[in-house]
Amino acid sequence: MIPTYNISDFPSFQAIGSHFMLERFECLQRPPKLLWPHKHSFYEVMWLTSGTSTNVIDYHRVTVEPNMLFFISPGQLHLMNKAESVKGFPITFTEQFLLLNTPNRDAIKEFGFLDNSYASPSFKLDNCAVTELVPVLDLMLDEIVRPEKSSFIISNLLFVFLNRIQRLIDVDTPSARDLSNVVRYKQLKKLIEDHFEKEGQIGFYADKLNLTAHRINEICKRVTGKPLGEVIRDRILLEAKRLLVHSDQPIGQISDDLGFKDFSYFSRQFKRQTGHTPAEYRKQMCDQFQNW
Template identity: 30%
Template sequence: MTKSRAKLDQLNYRPSGRDLDVEIFHFSDLRRRVTSEQILALYHYSFHTLICVTEGAVTQIVDFQPVNCAAGSLLVLRPGQVHSFGSDKGWDGWMVLFRAEFLPSETQTTADLLPVLGLDRLPDHLSLFTADFGAVNEAIARMQQDAGSPAPPKDVHALLRYELCALLLRLAILQDQHMGIDIAQSPGVQRYARFRRLVEQNYAGWHQVSAYAAALGCTEKSLTRAALEATGQSAKNAITARIALEAKRLLVHTDRPIYLIAEGLGFAEATNFAKFFSRETGFTPIKFRKQYKN
């Protein structure tokens, strides 16, 4: 695993020479323009990235966990996540980079256009069947072609925005089909989705299931049942895992003192944070940081 640190937006990839709010290119194009060291760095994203593997196989790293990717694999990487390509050889695929503001927000969407909610429904890793992979590959290829259109930038932006919304909605539909429509639309899974959004917004301050249950207007038992139905893990485990993940990200991609990381994650004492981190990861905060920074 690489111990380097970087941000992908520092690579300044602009293959079209135009300032667009979305970039579409092949991984092999990126590989030809940067060094192997840059490719193999451990990245901390400030934007959304879709990686659709079109040929070969590679084990990539998402939030410090290995993900085996073959042709038809699609990674959905979100702002704040940590990622490594794993290898710069033996595979190729599409990369689609866009910032959250490029998508319509919930307050901007119509009843028929819900890309933000569709993005929330996607897991980090999808495995597409042959027919679905063909449709997704074709959609991304069309976006790349349209990005180079000589049309006025305003029109190109609008076209790419609609195409990206359509792509994300297609992926959300495929994910629902993979789960089973009845399961994907069940009250428990829907409640868990709302819970996960709340966790993303409040994990640093809300460490107890009771706070989320109160915000959702349900009991702790019903929220735990929803979490078990959706993931097989309890709501408490979901909260704990999210806090531990953010701690890992901050330890690796910032030089912030550990006591400030502890404070920012809602721990009254750095010693309590250290005990929590060691219990959840098997490493002390100092050892974990050294593993990636040395």
């Protein structure tokens, strides 16, 4: 069973209930028996100022270096190796906290970088970007250490901070994404998350969003560079990986649970995408996690 941690599991004076925390890595208090890998119920923007840290996010390995932002979304599988030289700031928050002061419930969907299923989960800051972000970070740090800290002020500063990150990413990758497509894609991603085990047909998702199959495929390609069918297959593959590594279910049962009527077809598809049979992958990854 993969544990899911809340912000309140990391005790800190520099927190607002279970909705926001801004701490220094060197001062961060972790749960006494923190288990790796694990999931978060919150968003995290990790900003390293020194040291390096190797992270595995949903089985993709990323090395985070100084002045690099690293993004983790709720529900993603996260594994980080220990690095004593790491300094910087983990900024953690819930969707509820971010939307505290805006009537626009879709505002979080506008921050494409928070959903790293289609983009790199990290972003390297140049000197100009650091200069733009540091003043906002300093204001949040100044407010979070006050005895009577204001949720209103910090939520608004967080919104500014995330908007500046999005602007920096958009400048760096101008062809990245049209905002309306990002919002639509995030709605689609939520539907896939809820239905991928049973529904693999493009028409199902098009109907749910009141779009044509052509239009929903076009949005998917513009945002992720992949057609919708491939995005759905990627999500099924991710779930297969999670179950192979973190459950004792027989491989045939995993195949059935993910909607494959033919086990041999499941095995062929898995090997085509990973280069390993399900049994080989299970052994390889279990051995790897034991060595972390």
